[in-house]
Amino acid sequence: MNLCCLIFLILCYAKQGRTEDAIEADNGPLTTRIPGSDWEDNLDPLVAEAPTVAPDGLETDVSTPGQKDGSSEEDLDTLCDGELTSQQIKRAVGNGIMKLGFSYLESLKPSPELPNVIISPISLSVALSQLMLGATNETEELLLQHLQADELPCYHTALSTLLHNFQKKSLAIASRIYLQTGFEPKPEFMEDSLKLYDSEPATLSTVDEVNEWVKNATKGHISKFLASLPGNTVMMLINAMHFKGEWLNRFDPKFTSNELFYMDENKIVNVDMMLGVKYPLSVFTHLELDAQVARFPFKSDRSLLLVMPTSGKVNMSAIIAKLNISDVYTRFPRERNMQVKLPKFKLEFNQDLKDAMKGMGLGMLFGKPNLGRISDGTLFVSNVQHMTSVEINEEGAEAAAATSVVISRSNLSFTVNQPFFFAIMDDSSQTPLFMGVITNPNPGASTIVTSPGNPDEKGFSDDKSFDVPPK
Template sequence: MNLINCLLLLLAGLLALSRGQLTFGHDGDSCSSSSQQQSLETDEGSPSLKITPANADFAFRFYYLIASETPGKNIFFSPLSISAAYAMLSLGACSYSCTQILEGLGFNLTELSESDIHRGFDVLHTLNLPCHRLETCMGSDLFLSHRLKFLEKFLNDTRTFYEAKHFHTNFYDTLGTMKLINYHAKKETQGKIVNLVGELNRDIMMVLVNYIYFKGRWEKPFIPSRTIRQNFYVDKNTSVRVSMMLQDREYHWYLRDQHLPCSVLRMDYKGNATAFFILPNLGKLREIEEVLTAELLTRWNNLLRKRTFYKKLKLYFPKFSISGSYVLDQILPRLGFMNLFSRWADLSGISKERKLHLPTSFHKATLHVDEAGTRAAAATSFGFTFLSAQINEHVLQFNRPFLVVLFSTNTQNILFLGKVVDPTKP
């Protein structure tokens, strides 16, 4: 009899901003002098840099789909967490299922070998290098059933390429296994991701948990005593009260795009990370979403390295916490993962004993922004002032929906991507 047992993928992203910096190669401090990290920035042929275009392509395809289906909602996710988890899963997929996963993630298999793709995810090791200025932690845990014999090649490859930790557990003890998984997710994300797993069933034979935690400190933190209550205009008919942070004595990198109806602010962190906050003109959010690409971010970044865009700015920016939760088995089939969540998927590279099935997969990410910076995880009355940013070139008010991109400068990867529509909704 052909028994079908279940796998479960859980992906968690936590972002915490405190003070930071993004560049696709920036001028800030570097936290590691390792030759491996330096090669990421200088060797264009390195596997780590070869996978960044596909990772960026997947990030925006995922964003476009979510934005089109949930207009008017906050969006926040970690594309790198999702890509790394599914690339690791592909180590246990065979034939068409393996091809489907990797091509769904945006990789061109005629240009990149599977080996190069997996070696490229050495970015996980780089993100985990110790840095006193920036807290970044990314990894994967595999929780394996005692009842199933897993192929040594799959286990060895997940350790080699993704530094995955393996835990053998008894899935008949669903409560004990749930506590074990939640404990590890909480531990690895500094306590920010709790109760990742709500329930398990006895058919599950393996749980893959991918997590990412980021905590950055602003290069130019806000002064808490200057934070005031102001309106944030969700749309033409809705406003909410938020705690609005204020800076009016600092210089910042920002521009008003001459070709697109938006302003772009680059907020730097201490360490190898930068955040872009993109503020569309009134009523132009959809227009900016439709043209947002990695190439556009690169153009903005190149401009924002010119001294002419470094100006004294009166900046209003909201304190907030937001989160995003996504059932990936309902989303990824529309991005090319056609049969992965069906019973026709071939996951025989994980185990030969039983046919394995991936019925569902979840991703959760949270973002918290305050005066000191940002925390994030995947294991945030002075009148109607919509147009103030256009009226005074030295004033920038994030008092309406905006986009956020958090970028790792030494790995050249988008860590988090999102949209803040209502900062009062978690």
């Protein structure tokens, strides 16, 4: 099964302690009512239920985020009442999500302890965008800047419309707001969260309850997301995304075999390598990046984009500076049948993003942000947890790919056997759903240390004129 699961968490604390109302409510019932709000009468039934999603719930046509007014992708330009068309707005939002993802990857560089970094830029954008609904003044401006939304008309409507269209094409999205008993956020924030991001309210009672919701929302692939919660947690914004992509051209399992993956010039590891003998692939050389770029199409207008630098090392700074996604899409040549080798693997990534976000310039969120649209009390973000589970096999892929190129005159081929950058793309909006850097597809296996030597020892062909061995 080819699937990728993602969870993103934000915790908000009352920095100066909980309000008197909250303290008084500690011994009250496990419900939170917002007087005068439109959803007041609907909250108690929601809270009374266990906050879980039915195992197949994410596959159904859930209520459309941001579409309560009957809006659609086609009339987005009319709703935004600006000079941009729907397609231009979609591309602008997608470009902003791509830049946010690049910023995270730049801060979360692979290391021997963390050889693979895998994130979901769309999930990160949704979480920060929902937080922005509650931000004011300099905090709102900071989030607008990092989301690349400061000059985009009707940003929230555009993003929620994009999410609605993603859900029609194999990306399932679940969202929830957990509230501590007695904490009463402002009604407008809750109403906007529900309308724009389909984020239902529920009472935060136990960690096990949250983990059960996560487990069901991710089809069982993330069973224990949280170990504990700090005592002064008052609100949790959480979303889960599940993507299952089937290759347009599958790999035959009978050709999968054990081969070498070159982590760098001195370290190699054994991986299960899938083989397509005559696989239709679009690939070109990106001269500015000194890399090969390939596109593996999924069904449902999605693609796996691979960037494999010829140096054997992924330089995110260079990719950020020189990789223009819109330009890349126009440069892909017609597919050609060739021998293709792609690693088969399953990886997990679980990281607290607090330090990374501070490095990106979002440290204000963890200090003294202005979240006055959530509550008049003093709030701050305490923790941002991100977790992914990625699998690639013969049937399809999820948030990962690999890439290493050997092109020969006599046998055109594309072999993924050294570190690579990848992105799972929505082709229409050019939005990255998942992206990351893979330096070791099999971290559980023992690595082999080699001495620098003849390129032939690393499996390259004798025709050196077209080979691109690791430097």
